[in-house]
Every structure is written in C-alpha cells, then in structure tokens.
Amino acid sequence: MQLGDLLISAKLVTKQDVDKAVDYQRDFGGRLGDNLVAIGAIKREVLEGFIGSIPVEPGSIQDTGVNETELLNLLIKQIYTTRIETPRQFAAAIKLPAHIVDELVRMAVGRSLLVALGISANMMRYELSEQGRRWAQEALKGSLYAGPAPVPLDDFCARVKMQKVTNDLVTFESIRAAMGEYNVTDAFIRKIGPALNSGRAMLLYGPPGNGKTTVALSFASVFDSIIYVPYAVMIEGQIMRVFDPSFHSPLKDEDESQESVFTGLRAERYDARWVPVRRPFVVTGGELTLEMLDLSYDHATGFYEAPLHIKALGGCFVIDDFGRQIVTPANLLNRWIVPMESRVDYLKLHTGKSFAIPFEALVIFSTNINPEDLMDGAFLRRLPYKIEVGAPNRQTYRSIFEKICAKYGIAFTDQHFDAIVHKITHEKGMELAAFHARFIIDQVLAIARFMGMPPALDGATIDYALDNLAIKGQSSLAVKV
Numbered sequence: 407m408q409l410g411d412l413l414i415s416a417k418l419v420t421k422q423d424v425d426k427a428v429d430y431q432r433d434f435g436g437r438l439g440d441n442l443v444a445i446g447a448i449k450r451e452v453l454e455g456f457i458g459s460i461p462v463e464p465g466s467i468q469d470t471g472v473n474e475t476e477l478l479n480l481l482i483k484q485i486y487t488t489r490i491e492t493p494r495q496f497a498a499a500i501k502l503p504a505h506i507v508d509e510l511v512r513m514a515v516g517r518s519l520l521v522a523l524g525i526s527a528n529m530m531r532y533e534l535s536e537q538g539r540r541w542a543q544e545a546l547k548g549s550l551y552a553g554p555a556p557v558p559l560d561d562f563c564a565r566v567k568m569q570k571v572t573n574d575l576v577t578f579e580s581i582r583a584a585m586g587e588y589n590v591t592d593a594f595i596r597k598i599g600p601a602l603n604s605g606r607a608m609l610l611y612g613p614p615g616n617g618k619t620t621v622a623l624s625f626a627s628v629f630d631s632i633i634y635v636p637y638a639v640m641i642e643g644q645i646m647r648v649f650d651p652s653f654h655s656p657l658k659d660e661d662e663s664q665e666s667v668f669t670g671l672r673a674e675r676y677d678a679r680w681v682p683v684r685r686p687f688v689v690t691g692g693e694l695t696l697e698m699l700d701l702s703y704d705h706a707t708g709f710y711e712a713p714l715h716i717k718a719l720g721g722c723f724v725i726d727d728f729g730r731q732i733v734t735p736a737n738l739l740n741r742w743i744v745p746m747e748s749r750v751d752y753l754k755l756h757t758g759k760s761f762a763i764p765f766e767a768l769v770i771f772s773t774n775i776n777p778e779d780l781m782d783g784a785f786l787r788r789l790p791y792k793i794e795v796g797a798p799n800r801q802t803y804r805s806i807f808e809k810i811c812a813k814y815g816i817a818f819t820d821q822h823f824d825a826i827v828h829k830i831t832h833e834k835g836m837e838l839a840a841f842h843a844r845f846i847i848d849q850v851l852a853i854a855r856f857m858g859m860p861p862a863l864d865g866a867t868i869d870y871a872l873d874n875l876a877i878k879g880q881s882s883l884a885v886k887v
Contacts, residue, residue, distance in 0.1 A: 409457070410438055412682060413448070415657040416632050418456060423447035459568065461634050461677035463503050467510075470502065470679075471558030472640055474513065477502070479545040481510050482519055482534070483552040486542035491523070491531040501554035501637065501678040514538070549708035551645045554637035557679050559761060562639045562648075566764045569633040569720040571685065572605040576628055584627040588620055589802050589809075589840070594795075601791035602628060607746045607769040609728075612795040614774040615841035621795055622724045622770050626687035632657065633720040634680035638709075642759050645709040646701065653717050654683040686721035688714050692730045699741055703756045715751070718767045728773040728780065735780045739788075742769065746788060797837050800827070806843040814847060814861060822863045829868065834876050846871040 410424040419442060427441040434441070439457065442448045464470045467477060477500070484490060484499045497507040511532065514520040519538035523531040534542065546552075581595050581602070601608045602625065610618045637649045676682075690698070694714075702711045715723050729735050745751040745765040754760045777786060786792070798806065804823050811818040826846065830836050847861075849871035854861035 409460070409676070412460065412632065412657070412676070413442070413453075413456065415682065416456065418452060419447045461565070461680040463677045464506065467506055470506070470555060471561055472556060474510070476640070476643075477506075477555060478510055478513055478519075479541075479548075480552065480555055481507070482514065482538060482542045483545050485520075485532075485534055486539060486546070487552050491533065492529045493532075494529060499554070503678075547708075549645060551638070551647070551707065551709040553647070555679050556638040556640040556645055557636045557677075559639055559641045559763075562636055563762075563764055565634060565636075565680075566719050566766050570605065570766045571629060571720060571722070571768050572603065574629050574631050574685075576602040580628050584624045585621075586624070588617060588624065589798065589806050590621070591802070594793075597793050601793065602768070604791070605766070605768050606790045607742075607788070608771070608791040608793065609777060609789045610770065610772045610793055610795050611777050612774065613797060613837065613839065615839035616795050616797055617840045618772045618774070618795045619726055622722075622726070622772050623687075623689070625722055625768075625770070629685040629721060631685060632682050633685055634676075635683050635686070635720070636680050639712075641710075641761055642755060642757070644755055644757075646712050647709060648712045648717060649681050650712075650717050653686045653688050654681060657682045657684075686718050687724070688718040688721070689724040689726055690714055691726040692732075694725060694731045694733070694738070696733050696737065696741055701753045701755065710755075713753070715745075715765070715767060715769075716753075716763065719763075720766060722768045722770060724770045724772060726772045728771040729775040736785075739781060739785050743788060745769075798840050800838070803827070803838050803840075803842075806840060807847075810843050810847045811863075814851065816847065816850065816861050816863060818863065822868075825865070826868060826872075829872050830875075834872060836876060842875065845875055849874055 410419075410427075413419045414421055414424060423442060423445070424438070424447075426445055427438055427447065430441045430445055431438060436444075439453050443450050443453060467474050470477065480500055481496060484496065488499065490496060490499060493504065493507050493511055496511065497504050500507070502510075511520060515522065515532075517537075518535055519541050520532045521535045521538075523533055525531070576599055578592075578595055578599060581599055585595075598621075610622060612618060635649050635654050637647070639646045639648055699713050699715060701713060703709075704711070725731075725738075728738075731738060746769060749765050750762050751765040752760055752762050771789070773780060777792065807823065807826075808818055826842075827838070830838065830842065846868070850861050850863060850867050853867050853870060
C-alpha cells in the first residue's frame with residue numbers, strides 16, 4: 407500500500423483528491439503530498455503528522471534491525487518452501503525493499519546458495535543450488551517460520567507507545583453513531599465517553615440480556631484510526647508472530663498496475679513489514695485461560711504466537727462473561743494487576759528470558775454476575791470505571807419493540823405492549839430486559855413461517871413466545887402418579 411492509499415483509508419483525502427493531485431503532478435512535477443497541499447486537499451501540518459506516524463522503509467540491512475544471516479535464512483526458506491524465482495517475488499514474500507533484497511540475493515549467489523537461470527520477462531530468475539537446498543533444510547530445522555521479515559522488539563515497543571488507543575478522541579457523537587440502532591440514553595453515553603477516552607480498564611455489569619456484549623462490541627467502530635501491526639517480532643533471536651487476520655483487518659491496497667507513471671510521492675512506500683489496520687478488537691469469553699495470556703511456543707514449528715492481549719495492542723481487549731472462565735476471577739485479575747496499573751506487561755521465552763512490552767490496550771470486563779461476588783474491594787478499586795448496563799425502562803423497552811416490529815412489518819399497538827409487559831412482569835415474575843423484543847419477534851416469525859401466514863402479534867403467539875422465554879416452575883412440571 408502506498409501513501410495515497412493510506413491517506414484515503416485514513417479519510418484524510420478522497421480518491422478524487424489523489425487523482426487530481428496526480429494530474430497536477432503531470433503539469434508541475436513534485437511530490438504527491440506537496441501537490442495534495444497545493445490543491446487544498448489537506449493541510450501541511452496534518453500531512454506531516456500522518457507521514458510521521460508511518461513506519462519508515464529501511465534503507466539498508468542494518469536499518470532492518472535484523473542481522474543479515476537471519477534475513478538470508480528467511481529468504482532461502484521462502485525460496486525453498488514456495489518455489490519463487492524472481493527478486494520481485496522475493497521482495498513480496500519477505501516484505502523488504504528491492505535494494506535490500508538485491509543485496510541478499512548477491513550474498514546468496516556469492517555463497518553458492520542461488521544459481522541464476524537467466525532473464526525472463528525482463529527479470530532475472532534464480533533457483534536454489536544443492537548447497538542452497540541443504541542450507542534451507544537446516545534453517546527449517548531451527549524454525550519453520552518462513553513469512554515476512556520480523557521487526558526488532560525495540561521498534562515494536564516504540565510503535566505500541568506511539569499508537570496508544572487514547573490518541574483517538576472519543577466524542578458523544580462518535581459513540582452515538584457507533585451504537586447505531588441500539589437504544590441507549592444520553593446519560594449512558596455520558597458515562598461511557600470518559601471511560602473510553604481514558605484508555606483505562608472498564609467493567610460493564612448488569613443482569614443478562616440487556617446488551618453488555620452489544621455495547622462492548624459497538625466500541626469497535628468508535629476507534630477507527632489506522633495503526634501498524636508487524637507480521638512478526640524478533641526477540642533474542644526468536645520469532646513471535648503478531649499479525650492475525652482473525653483480529654487485524656488490513657486496509658485494502660490499490661492495484662498498482664493501474665497507477666499513473668506520474669506517481670511521485672504516491673510511490674513512496676512505508677516499511678511493508680508492518681500491516682496498516684484499523685484498531686484491533688479482540689473478544690474472548692468463557693474459553694479464556696491463563697495460558698492464553700502467555701507466549702505460546704510451538705516446538706514443532708520453532709516459533710511463538712503472540713497471546714491474545716498482545717494482538718489487541720492499540721485497540722480493545724474484551725473479556726466477555728467475566729467470572730465464567732475456568733480460571734478463577736481472582737487469578738485472572740492477579741494476572742492483570744501489573745499491566746493495568748503500570749501499562750507494561752512481561753512475557754517469558756521458553757529459554758527463560760523475560761522481556762517487557764508496553765501494554766496499551768483498553769481492557770473491558772463484561773459480566774452478569776454481581777461484581778462484589780467476583781472480586782474484593784481491592785480489585786474493584788483497580789477498575790476505575792464500573793458502568794452498569796441495566797434493564798430498560800418502559801419507554802426504552804417499547805422503543806425496542808417498535809423498531810423491530812417496523813422492520814418486519816408487524817403491527818404493534820398499546821394493547822400488544824401492555825399484554826407483553828403484564829405477562830412478563832406479573833405472570834412470569836421476570837424483569838424487563840432488552841433482548842425480549844428480538845426473542846419474541848423471532849418466535850412470531852417462526853410461527854408465521856410454519857403456518858404459512860403473515861407474522862402478527864396476538865394472544866396465542868405472545869403466549870407461545872413467552873413460554874419459550876422462560877420455562878415453567880419445577881412444581882408444574884412434576885409428574886403425578
């Protein structure tokens with residue numbers, strides 16, 4: 407991805423702005439960024455601030471922060487495992503600029519690891535020699551990692567600090583937009599806003615079925631700026647893989663084949679070992695164990711997988727159904743005391759070597775268990791924001807029903823509303839909950855589909871839905887003999 411594409415993805419300019427700047431470049435030359443400023447598409451200080459946040463492409467092997475032997479091993483493993491042949495393919499595989507790849511190729515040829523096959527389509531082709539294949543096999547015994555070149559740990563830590571989630575200013579309007587059709591009050595948004603802007607740990611609590619998870623998930627679109635995540639990190643000669651497409655959404659790259667010859671600054675590239683993504687949003691639930699928060703070393707592959715909370719750096723880490731994990735809440739919170747308070751986490755290699763990583767992620771605990779039953783006062787004090795997601799009032803409850811019924815063309819009257827509320831609160835002895843409307847209407851739609859008739863609320867369908875909402879008491883289920 408090139409600078410023009412990054413600026414478009416960051417919503418700082420439009421594609422039309424970039425096309426106009428390229429046209430301007432044809433007439434007057436210069437660099438794309440300067441031309442974007444000249445046509446008034448972006449302010450100089452905004453452009454410079456954005457460019458300053460982009461990982462700089464290394465100018466030499468030394469600038470990569472990884473020694474040449476490690477890079478050569480990686481290149482030879484890539485050629486061996488993927489059967490690539492040209493320098494352009496090599497550069498795409500290990501994500502290093504062409505001039506560094508050319509230097510690595512010269513080293514490989516000089517050591518008789520690569521053999522030139524000749525020129526095809528204006529590109530020299532290479533293959534591994536017998537010695538090169540043996541080199542690759544030995545390198546693979548040490549580690550099967552054959553992906554993009556890693557970045558050094560120091561560079562990773564520096565970028566984590568640079569990309570704090572608190573860099574994004576959360577506003578009332580951005581939260582309201584993120585909530586979408588979800589019914590929340592202005593008072594609730596005023597509680598959530600300061601917590602999000604602080605970047606500190608947050609506890610969402612309240613009875614089940616009122617949208618704690620929905621609220622937490624909506625935060626994914628509150629933080630929408632671009633950050634850079636490395637494919638992998640080099641730590642004491644060991645590889646830790648960080649980029650995970652399950653949690654990191656790469657920005658779309660333009661088709662370079664369609665670019666104008668007048669590309670100027672548009673053709674300037676960032677360090678491709680870093681993937682530009684939206685801020686990550688990692689969610690884990692009852693499956694979470696303490697082991698999942700440690701480095702995972704695979705003896706079969708010979709490299710590490712970063713733990714979930716490291717993949718969440720620069721974004722949000724949601725622990726859903728807190729208190730229902732196999733690990734006790736006390737043990738889980740003990741694991742988080744240091745990262746939450748000092749903003750630093752410590753991980754350990756299988757060699758025994760420990761290292762620190764800045765912990766810049768917003769941790770959100772979500773639970774329907776009484777917080778006082780989960781943790782003592784000391785732990786509660788360490789969670790600076792405790793926000794209750796309670797049952798909706800009658801007005802909000804009705805609003806939820808009206809929106810869902812309107813979506814499916816189902817009539818909803820005062821009589822329907824009063825009947826539902828009466829049956830739930832008096833006959834079932836339950837409190838109102840935000841999920842009721844969706845549950846009941848889904849039942850109505852299922853009945854209508856089965857009966858081959860338009861969906862409608864009436865006494866029979868409401869009773870059917872509510873019988874599925876809550877089971878009868880044990881005494882009424884007893885078999886008489």
